[in-house]
Amino acid sequence: MSLAPSEHAPAAAPAGRGSTDQTGRTLPGRRRLLTRTSVPYLLIMPAVLGFAIFKAYPIVASLWISLTTGNGAGRHFTGLDNYQRLLHDPLFWTALKNTALILVIQVPLMLGLALLVALGLNSTKVWLRPLWRLGVFIPSLTGLVAAGVMFSVILNRDAGLLNWVLSLFGIDRVNWLGSPFWARVGVVLVITWHYTGYNAVIYLAGLQGIPQELYEAAKVDGAGPIRRFVSITVPQLRPILLLTVVLSTIGTLQLFDEPYVLTGGGPDNSTLTVTMYLYNNGFKYFDFGYASALAYALALIVAVLGLLQVRLMGERK
Numbered sequence: 001m002s003l004a005p006s007e008h009a010p011a012a013a014p015a016g017r018g019s020t021d022q023t024g025r026t027l028p029g030r031r032r033l034l035t036r037t038s039v040p041y042l043l044i045m046p047a048v049l050g051f052a053i054f055k056a057y058p059i060v061a062s063l064w065i066s067l068t069t070g071n072g073a074g075r076h077f078t079g080l081d082n083y084q085r086l087l088h089d090p091l092f093w094t095a096l097k098n099t100a101l102i103l104v105i106q107v108p109l110m111l112g113l114a115l116l117v118a119l120g121l122n123s124t125k126v127w128l129r130p131l132w133r134l135g136v137f138i139p140s141l142t143g144l145v146a147a148g149v150m151f152s153v154i155l156n157r158d159a160g161l162l163n164w165v166l167s168l169f170g171i172d173r174v175n176w177l178g179s180p181f182w183a184r185v186g187v188v189l190v191i192t193w194h195y196t197g198y199n200a201v202i203y204l205a206g207l208q209g210i211p212q213e214l215y216e217a218a219k220v221d222g223a224g225p226i227r228r229f230v231s232i233t234v235p236q237l238r239p240i241l242l243l244t245v246v247l248s249t250i251g252t253l254q255l256f257d258e259p260y261v262l263t264g265g266g267p268d269n270s271t272l273t274v275t276m277y278l279y280n281n282g283f284k285y286f287d288f289g290y291a292s293a294l295a296y297a298l299a300l301i302v303a304v305l306g307l308l309q310v311r312l313m314g315e316r317k
Contacts (some may be wrong), residue, residue: 066292075289082293092294094269095277096301098184102273103252106188111244114196118203119233133201140198148261151190152177155262180270183263187271190258195251199244206240207233242313246306253302274298 034042066082068075086092120126121133139147154161155176163173176186210233218228234241256275259265265272265280274294282291 062292062295065288066296067289069289071286071288078289082290083297085290086293086297091269091272092274092277095272095274098269098271099253099255099273102184102188102191102255103249106191107245107248107252109188110192110196111199111241111248113192114199114244115203117196117200118207119229121200121204122207133204136197137201138197139194142194144194144257145261147190147194148258151186151193151258152262155186155189177263178267180268183267183271186262187255187259190262191252191255194258195248199248202240202244203237206237210236238313242310245313246309249305249309250302253298253305 065075067077067079069078069081070076117136121129121136126132142150155163157163157173157175157178160176162176166172166174174182176182214232214236215228218232223231254275255273256279259271259273260276260279263271265276275298278291278294278298281287281294
């Protein structure tokens with residue numbers, strides 16, 4: 001007796017598409033969960049859920065809170081009152097002025113130093129280049145709070161290392177953290193020390209990607225070092241320069257840790273930044289509605305400045 005299936009027997013249904021009866025009709029069945037179409041969505045689902053819970057929901061909730069006043073369940077919708085209050089708040093404008101002043105001074109200073117350091121580390125005439133590169137990058141690995149505490153000791157008026165060094169040259173002690181002007185200078189010093197090496201490494205990677213044939217051709221044409229820098233190095237580094245300018249601008253507008261640890265926003269609110277003012281309203285005075293309005297105002301400022309920088313420094317077609 002042959003055990004082969006009958007020629008007239010119904011064919012088996014494809015996996016995941018149900019089964020068939022003796023007449024060949026398809027019966028309802030379970031569809032497979034893991035298919036070629038569904039697997040990509042299942043793989044990105046954890047990331048999507050994480051973004052929705054920890055990013056999207058807080059952003060939307062903060063927008064709603066910025067339109068309300070009160071605490072907890074006693075919140076009341078007040079529309080744009082918090083934003084109108086912001087426009088007439090002199091302390092907000094003081095914080096914004098301090099942040100803008102630090103931004104205008106610190107970002108060009110830091111990026112200029114970073115570019116000079118990168119040019120030096122890219123030179124073949126420098127000995128032990130890997131060691132120097134490591135040393136330049138190490139400050140960026142230091143925690144912001146740790147850096148603030150360290151510089152609060154260095155900049156101490158009575159027992160600080162910096163004043164001791166200045167005294168060796170006959171210079172009087174400087175009240176680094178007690179004077180409005182010098183407190184701003186101290187904040188700029190900390191930020192510059194912390195992030196110069198980080199940006200220098202980015203610039204160094206860009207410099208190593210520039211073809212050496214361009215420099216050799218320029219030398220043949222008689223171009224000097226400055227001419228080669230202006231005509232070759234800067235144009236080739238334009239995308240990286242744009243990246244570092246935008247990132248540094250955003251980071252400075254969000255400045256919090258360094259002035260908070262060094263001066264607490266003083267003296268006389270001279271180092272109060274927008275994020276510090278936001279923090280004080282939210283977690284000292286528990287005025288979360290106004291703090292949320294400050295957060296959205298800061299986000300708008302960041303977006304506008306970022307777009308302006310991209311338009312001004314972006315590639316020309």
